[in-house]
Amino acid sequence: MTVAPVPNARPDTSEGGPPAPLRGVGEVPGPRGGALAMARMLRGDPLGGLTRLRREYGPVVRLTSWPVSAFLVADPAAIGDGLVGSNRTHAKGAVRRGFTAGGTVIQPLTLLLGQGLLTSAGDVHRTQRRLLQPLFHRQRIEGYGDTFAQISDATAATWRDGQALDLHAELTEMTLAIVARTLFGVDLDSEIVAVVRTAIDENMAAAGRARTPGFETIERLPLAGPRRRRAAREALDRVVHELIEDRRRAGADGDDLLSLLLATRDPDTGAGMADDQVRDEALTIMLAGHETTANALTWTYHLLGQEPAVAARMHAELDDVLADRRPALADLGRLPYTDAVLRESMRLYPPVWAMGRHLTEERDVGGYRLPAGSTLLFSQWVVHRDERWWPDPDRFDPERWRGAAIGVGAAPPGQPRHSYFPFGAGPRQCIGNTFAHAEGVLALAAISRRWSFAPDPGVEIVPQPLVTLRPRDGLPMTAHRRPPGHRPA
Numbered sequence: 362m363t364v365a366p367v368p369n370a371r372p373d374t375s376e377g378g379p380p381a382p383l384r385g386v387g388e389v390p391g392p393r394g395g396a397l398a399m400a401r402m403l404r405g406d407p408l409g410g411l412t413r414l415r416r417e418y419g420p421v422v423r424l425t426s427w428p429v430s431a432f433l434v435a436d437p438a439a440i441g442d443g444l445v446g447s448n449r450t451h452a453k454g455a456v457r458r459g460f461t462a463g464g465t466v467i468q469p470l471t472l473l474l475g476q477g478l479l480t481s482a483g484d485v486h487r488t489q490r491r492l493l494q495p496l497f498h499r500q501r502i503e504g505y506g507d508t509f510a511q512i513s514d515a516t517a518a519t520w521r522d523g524q525a526l527d528l529h530a531e532l533t534e535m536t537l538a539i540v541a542r543t544l545f546g547v548d549l550d551s552e553i554v555a556v557v558r559t560a561i562d563e564n565m566a567a568a569g570r571a572r573t574p575g576f577e578t579i580e581r582l583p584l585a586g587p588r589r590r591r592a593a594r595e596a597l598d599r600v601v602h603e604l605i606e607d608r609r610r611a612g613a614d615g616d617d618l619l620s621l622l623l624a625t626r627d628p629d630t631g632a633g634m635a636d637d638q639v640r641d642e643a644l645t646i647m648l649a650g651h652e653t654t655a656n657a658l659t660w661t662y663h664l665l666g667q668e669p670a671v672a673a674r675m676h677a678e679l680d681d682v683l684a685d686r687r688p689a690l691a692d693l694g695r696l697p698y699t700d701a702v703l704r705e706s707m708r709l710y711p712p713v714w715a716m717g718r719h720l721t722e723e724r725d726v727g728g729y730r731l732p733a734g735s736t737l738l739f740s741q742w743v744v745h746r747d748e749r750w751w752p753d754p755d756r757f758d759p760e761r762w763r764g765a766a767i768g769v770g771a772a773p774p775g776q777p778r779h780s781y782f783p784f785g786a787g788p789r790q791c792i793g794n795t796f797a798h799a800e801g802v803l804a805l806a807a808i809s810r811r812w813s814f815a816p817d818p819g820v821e822i823v824p825q826p827l828v829t830l831r832p833r834d835g836l837p838m839t840a841h842r843r844p845p846g847h848r849p850a
């Protein structure tokens with residue numbers, strides 16, 4: 362792509378100072394080269410490409426003007442406005458297809474997840490979010506703490522000292538087992554897990570087809586790929602509906618998420634959720650809730666493998682606090698360094714690396730008046746590596762989080778609020794953030810108290826930004842058993 366810099370004279374609104382006059386859409390700086398060159402860059406190296414654009418042009422960059430007006434927005438204040446300010450003016454989904462994350466990701470996902478929280482919009486989303494929120498309150502998560510640590514221990518118990526592993530595959534199985542147990546009360550060898558796996562694979566293939574014009578029509582044709590996807594979805598529907606039936610017959614008073622979904626009542630109308638809606642929500646949580654956490658843990662072990670001093674310090678904290686017992690939810694507040702390791706890893710490798718929104722009406726964005734229909738791209742990858750908030754941004758340094766309150770997703774003290782947003786923000790913020798934080802720290806603690814991992818020398822780990830950010834070829838590492846931790850005096 363030919364890049365001809367156009368200076369971005371307007372200061373970032375997050376830097377304070379008197380507000381600069383509002384500018385028109387034609388003044389947003391950006392590279393020349395047209396939509397095709399941009400599409401090529403975004404397909405080839407979106408992480409590096411977007412980071413370079415932010416550095417060259419400033420916090421608001423015009424990506425394309427035609428066929429869609431699309432902008433990278435890397436100004437924390439404008440991100441806050443877009444995510445927290447209004448769900449009405451900054452809509453998710455329904456983005457014109459073919460360009461943004463919103464267009465190519467949400468559409469194929471909808472084929473699998475229907476009207477679940479992740480893919481629904483407007484009133485459906487608002488009602489469902491209100492119904493589901495109590496299922497993710499801290500008190501509920503407390504009931505899952507043992508499952509997080511127990512399944513992490515059981516996964517690690519299958520490894521041998523000196524064994525070469527694909528740690529990404531191991532951790533993905535582990536988080537799938539956790540969500541299968543907490544959601545459906547079943548183990549990994551159950552039918553539901555098998556059909557979910559096939560449906561996910563077929564849906565990933567459909568996501569690859571989503572860039573083709575006429576995607577929705579193609580998916581209805583009797584072609585091999587779409588046919589396999591439809592069969593996978595039918596199998597999944599059948600198994601989920603059987604599970605729902607079983608729960609209903611049994612009285613649905615279990616404490617797994619499926620039972621809770623079935624027991625949910627609208628506080629105003631007293632109505633329960635229709636079975637199809639329960640299905641969509643259950644699958645949404647299963648899908649949204651395992652690969653993200655697996656990726657967070659995978660990148661954490663990759664980074665620890667690069668920085669043995671950080672790993673040693675984390676191990677020392679685990680030995681001091683846990684000695685040789687399994688971690689429990691009550692330990693979350695006692696493991697500040699382990700917590701900081703996970704946060705710092707989600708800064709450098711955010712499992713959700715970018716999110717799309719589109720403007721439903723004209724709006725001021727980072728000092729520019731942008732028209733209705735504009736697509737906005739907020740990228741965690743870009744903002745989390747912005748040297749204005751993160752000195753020496755590519756360095757893995759959990760010390761940055763010294764003094765930060767332990768917990769979910771907030772930026773360190775003194776920094777703009779949305780300079781760190783691994784879980785998004787506002788009304789569509791990750792509903793599973795407390796779940797993910799507890800699961801992430803407990804799994805990291807449970808595994809790392811007994812194991813350390815050495816990288817395979819000479820193997821380059823390449824981030825692959827699909828819906829989530831995963832290592833393209835997995836994470837080959839060698840597992841080393843650690844001696845039991847010492848007991849503090």
Ligand code: HEM
Nearest residue numbers: 478479649650653654657712713716784785789791793797
């Ligand atoms: C480290 C792990 C995780 C990360 C980084 C993450 C990240 C995110 C982000 C950034 C969003 C917002 C997307 C947007 O606004 O466009 C989101 C939404 C969502 N997440 Fe997570 N997530 C994680 C784990 C989980 C878990 C464990 C669950 C469930 C158990 C979950 C369930 C959901 C759901 C249902 C939504 C849609 C919420 C809505 O639109 O109302 N996530 N997640």
